[in-house]
Amino acid sequence: MIRLRIQVSHQQGTWLVLTDTPRPDCPDCEGDGGIEYPYGDENGEYADSNWEPCGCWNENRRWRLLPLPRLHRLLRRWHHRRDPWGPGSYSNEPPF
Known part of the structure; x- marks a missing residue:
């Protein structure tokens, strides 16, 4: 069974993509989607971790739904609409 979420x-x-999620009641990964295996160096100190994905989900299963516009373009358009006098100008009218 596929458990979908939007990301x-x-x-x-x-x-905007629709993606599969790990099974929350999985006995192997406990809903994390994989198992982490930390390992140490020759001195016994923590060096890094390996990640093994669990079989309860497929992290590559995703569908593109909708392209999203870039934020700076949206802000530029919004600012242009909100600023009737242009950048750097001001009004001496009271705000009320």
Whole structure:
């Protein structure tokens, strides 16, 4: 059974994607989607971790739904509409 959620992906542009999620009652990963295996160096100190994905989900199963516009373009358009006098100008009229 597929458990879907909506996410924002920044791979190849900004997209709204529908993706699979790990099974919350999985006995192997306990809903994390994988098992982390930390390992140490020759002195016994923590060096890094390996991540093994669980079989209860497929992290590559995703569908692009909608491209999202870039934030700075939206802000520029919004600012242009909100500022009737242009950048750097002001009004001596009281605000009320």
